[in-house]
Amino acid sequence: MKEFLLLIRSEESPKANLSPEQMQQHIEKVGGYLKRLSEEGRMKSAQPLEMAGTMLSYKNGQIVDGPYNETKEIISGYYHLLANDLEEAIAIAKKDPRFEEGIWRMEIRPIKHVEGIN
Amino acid sequence: MKSTGLNKTGELTAHFFRNEYGKLVAVITRYLGSEHVETAEDIVQDALLQATKHWDLHGIPDQPKAWLYTTARNLALNALKRRKHHRTYALHQANNTSTAEQLPFSEELIEDSQLKMMFWCCHDSIPEPSRIALILKILSGFSITEIASAFFSNKETINKRLVRGRKQLRNVEFDSPHEQHLNQRLQTVLKTIYLLFNEGYLPSSENQIIRFDLCLEAIRLAQLLSDSELITKKADIHALLALMYFNVARFKSRTSETGELMDLKEQDRSKWDAELIQYGIQFLDLVVQGDTLSSYALLATISGHHCIAKSYEKTDWTTILSLYDQLLLLEKSPIVQLNRCVVLAEVAGTPTAIEELTKLGAQTDINRYYLYHFTLAELYKREQQWSASKLAYEEARNLSKNPRDQEILKKKKQALVPYLSSQLS
Numbered sequence: 338m339k340e341f342l343l344l345i346r347s348e349e350s351p352k353a354n355l356s357p358e359q360m361q362q363h364i365e366k367v368g369g370y371l372k373r374l375s376e377e378g379r380m381k382s383a384q385p386l387e388m389a390g391t392m393l394s395y396k397n398g399q400i401v402d403g404p405y406n407e408t409k410e411i412i413s414g415y416y417h418l419l420a421n422d423l424e425e426a427i428a429i430a431k432k433d434p435r436f437e438e439g440i441w442r443m444e445i446r447p448i449k450h451v452e453g454i455n
Numbered sequence: 456m457k458s459t460g461l462n463k464t465g466e467l468t469a470h471f472f473r474n475e476y477g478k479l480v481a482v483i484t485r486y487l488g489s490e491h492v493e494t495a496e497d498i499v500q501d502a503l504l505q506a507t508k509h510w511d512l513h514g515i516p517d518q519p520k521a522w523l524y525t526t527a528r529n530l531a532l533n534a535l536k537r538r539k540h541h542r543t544y545a546l547h548q549a550n551n552t553s554t555a556e557q558l559p560f561s562e563e564l565i566e567d568s569q570l571k572m573m574f575w576c577c578h579d580s581i582p583e584p585s586r587i588a589l590i591l592k593i594l595s596g597f598s599i600t601e602i603a604s605a606f607f608s609n610k611e612t613i614n615k616r617l618v619r620g621r622k623q624l625r626n627v628e629f630d631s632p633h634e635q636h637l638n639q640r641l642q643t644v645l646k647t648i649y650l651l652f653n654e655g656y657l658p659s660s661e662n663q664i665i666r667f668d669l670c671l672e673a674i675r676l677a678q679l680l681s682d683s684e685l686i687t688k689k690a691d692i693h694a695l696l697a698l699m700y701f702n703v704a705r706f707k708s709r710t711s712e713t714g715e716l717m718d719l720k721e722q723d724r725s726k727w728d729a730e731l732i733q734y735g736i737q738f739l740d741l742v743v744q745g746d747t748l749s750s751y752a753l754l755a756t757i758s759g760h761h762c763i764a765k766s767y768e769k770t771d772w773t774t775i776l777s778l779y780d781q782l783l784l785l786e787k788s789p790i791v792q793l794n795r796c797v798v799l800a801e802v803a804g805t806p807t808a809i810e811e812l813t814k815l816g817a818q819t820d821i822n823r824y825y826l827y828h829f830t831l832a833e834l835y836k837r838e839q840q841w842s843a844s845k846l847a848y849e850e851a852r853n854l855s856k857n858p859r860d861q862e863i864l865k866k867k868k869q870a871l872v873p874y875l876s877s878q879l880s
Contacts, residue, residue, distance in 0.1 A: 352507050356598030357472035357500075358668075360507040365467065367511040385512045414512050435511070 340381070340448040341426040343416040347441050348409045355438070366434035374418065374429070385414040410442070423447060460519035467515060470668070472503055474675070475523055476596030481568035482560055483531045489575070489629030492593065493621075494534060502527035524560050531558055569594065570683055571631055573676060576620070577644045578627045585620030586647045587654070588613055595672045605665045606654055607859055631685060638688060644680065645695050645751070648673050652699050656706065659859050660714040663707075670703045693741040694751035700735035701758035704728040716863060720767045732762045753782045772801040789821035793830060805837050825855035829864065841874045 355363060374380035388411065393400050420426040423445070430443050460475070462468050476499050483495040505526050506519070516522045576589040591597040597605070603613045632640040655669030677699065681692045708726035711717055739759055742752045757778050764770035779795035792815050800808035812831055816822040832847035848868040855861050 352504055353500075355507070356601055357476040357503055357596040358470065358601070359598075360503050361467060361470070361472040364507055364510045364515065368514060371512065372514070383512045385508050413508070 338419040338421060339426075340450075341416075341418050341420055341423075342446050342448055343418065343426070343430055344412050344444040344446070345414040345416070345435075345441065346410050346444060347413050348411075359438070363435070363438065366437075370432065370434055371416075379419045379429070380416060381419065382417040383414070386412055388413070458520065459517070460523070461515070461517075465515075467519060471519065472506075473596035475520065476500075476503060477572075477594040478565045478569060479524070479527050479560075480593055480596075481572040482565050483527065483558075484572065484629065485564070485568045486531060486558055487534065490625065492624070495531075496593065498530045498534060499527055502530055528558050528560060566679065566682070567631075567685075569679055570685065571629055573644055573679070574632055574640055575624065575627060575629050577640070577647045578623075579640075579643060580627060581620050581623045582616075583647070583650065585616045585623070587651050588616040589620040589624070590647065590651065590676070591669075591672070592617055594676070597672075601665055604662050605669045607657075607659075607661070607857055637686065641680070641686065641688075641691070645677070645691055648676050649695060649699075649751075651676075652702075656702055657859075658709055658716055658863075660710045660716060661859065663710070667703075667706055670699065670706060674699050674703065690742055690745040690747050691749050691751055693738045694749055694755050697735045697738035697742060698751055698755035698758055700731050700738065701755060701762050704731035704735065704762060719761065724766070727762065732759075735759060735762065748781070748785075750782060750785050753778050753785070757782075770801070772798055776802050789815065789819040789824075792819075793821060793824075793827055797830060800834060800837075805834050809834050809838070823854060825851040825853075825860065825864075827851075828854065829867075832867070836871065839874070841871055845871050845875060 352360065352363065371380060371383055392403055392405055394403060395401075418426065418429065420429060426445050426447075430445055433441075433443070435441050458468060460468055460471050479499045479502065480492070480495050483498055484492045487495055502523055506523055510516070510519075572594050573590065576593060577586050581589070588602060591602050592599070599610050599613050599617070602608075603610050606613065631637075652670055652673035655666040655673065657666070659666070674696065677692055677696050680686060681689060681696060686692070705722070705727050707728075708722045708724070709717055735755070736759065739752075739755055742755070757775050760771050760775050760778075776795070776798045779791065779798055782791050783795065793812070796808045796812045796815070799811060809831065812827070812834070816827060821827045828847045828851035832844045832851060835841075835844035835847060845868060848864055848871070852861055852864040852868070855864060
């Protein structure tokens with residue numbers, strides 16, 4: 338099994354316009370999906386991120402704030418999961434029910450392992 | 456026992472978000488002042504959104520209700536702080552210094568706030584369609600899209616009703632009505648709930664899920680009234696609850712598996728919900744103990760008779776007819792007379808009913824109502840008067856206003872075609 342980091346990206350908040358009933362359905366659907374993945378032992382961790390944070394850069398010998406992203410797109414959460422290969426990780430990501438209801442983007446990156454170290 | 460928001464298997468209780476939306480908007484409006492009801496709605500929407508964002512990845516917490524209330528309370532407190540130097544707030548604050556600082560969300564306070572909200576949205580000065588839209592939006596947590604879909608309408612129409620209603624609400628005090636007005640105001644609230652129920656109960660195979668929810672919501676609102684200690688005379692509330700339970704018990708059997716509408720005669724009675732019928736009987740028992748007889752009670756008794764009948768043929772039509780006669784003494788409306796004729800056909804035969812209906816059409820303006828012609832068409836069909844039936848279906852279709860009814864009537868008329876042609880040959 339290989340490790341993957343899935344970054345959930347969204348513009349503004351796709352959930353903001355959902356009705357209360359739809360929000361509950363969202364939680365139930367996504368919750369069920371994640372539960373199945375953790376029961377299969379594939380989901381190592383899944384966390385939402387706060388909408389606001391900060392960016393630090395090292396520049397001219399000192400740490401400064403920024404630069405901040407120009408786009409409205411932000412990373413709103415991540416999954417850390419196990420899959421046999423990239424294809425399987427993609428297949429798992431495609432089943433995420435959140436895609437049914439909003440403008441979401443998912444970045445799938447294999448976690449780099451160097452032989453004999455990790 | 457107080458619910459945490461979870462059921463036995465650790466899932467959120469059905470409609471948890473929708474129901475809590477209404478409760479929280481009601482109680483927060485109480486703190487912010489009724490002129491800020493829209494801010495209260497935004498706050499609650501935001502709290503639900505935060506819950507959604509957190510729970511979809513973290514899983515549902517052990518105490519979802521407490522989680523939600525804490526979040527909503529903090530947001531409400533922030534809104535109050537931001538307005539700290541605002542004059543209207545200062546005035547409001549002067550009356551509520553002790554409570555506003557902590558914003559307690561007790562069950563009693565929530566119930567009382569919901570009741571106030573219900574009477575507020577059903578004020579006599581607000582047009583009827585706006586009342587229903589306001590209740591569904593503010594107190595029941597339905598979105599504009601959902602209301603539009605349940606009403607076979609569009610977002611613009613519903614939005615207009617809401618805007619009109621909200622404008623009028625600014626002149627209405629957000630408070631429980633005084634005792635002497637309570638009963639009169641209660642009648643308006645009950646009527647609104649009944650209209651809301653009927654919107655959901657319209658026979659159609661479309662948007663079934665949302666319309667069933669509308670019926671359940673009407674029952675929930677009536678149940679709130681029934682549980683209230685403020686209201687002492689509850690016979691009408693119980694009668695309306697009985698009526699709604701008896702009707703909703705038969706909701707799902709009105710469409711076949713292929714989506715065709717089935718009338719009472721064709722329905723599979725084993726699909727009627729026995730538990731809901733039982734609730735209806737319990738509430739009807741409470742009504743019978745009282746000494747007043749309302750239209751709701753008579754309608755409930757009629758519906759109850761249908762519910763307990765073993766088959767269409769074995770229905771106690773004679774008793775139902777006499778109940779309609781009593782109903783006519785209370786409200787001599789052409790609609791009641793129309794429905795009575797359907798029963799009359801079973802008791803005195805179809806020709807008598809047709810005769811009675813024709814008379815009714817001549818005396819009143821009911822002949823401008825599509826269901827009048829629809830009923831006639833059905834009766835003519837029973838008497839195998841095919842061309843008269845066809846004409847009546849056509850008339851009904853010309854008078855019906857929405858595409859859903861027109862579609863049903865078109866199908867009914869088409870079903871006559873084989874008989875019409877056999878008559879010609």
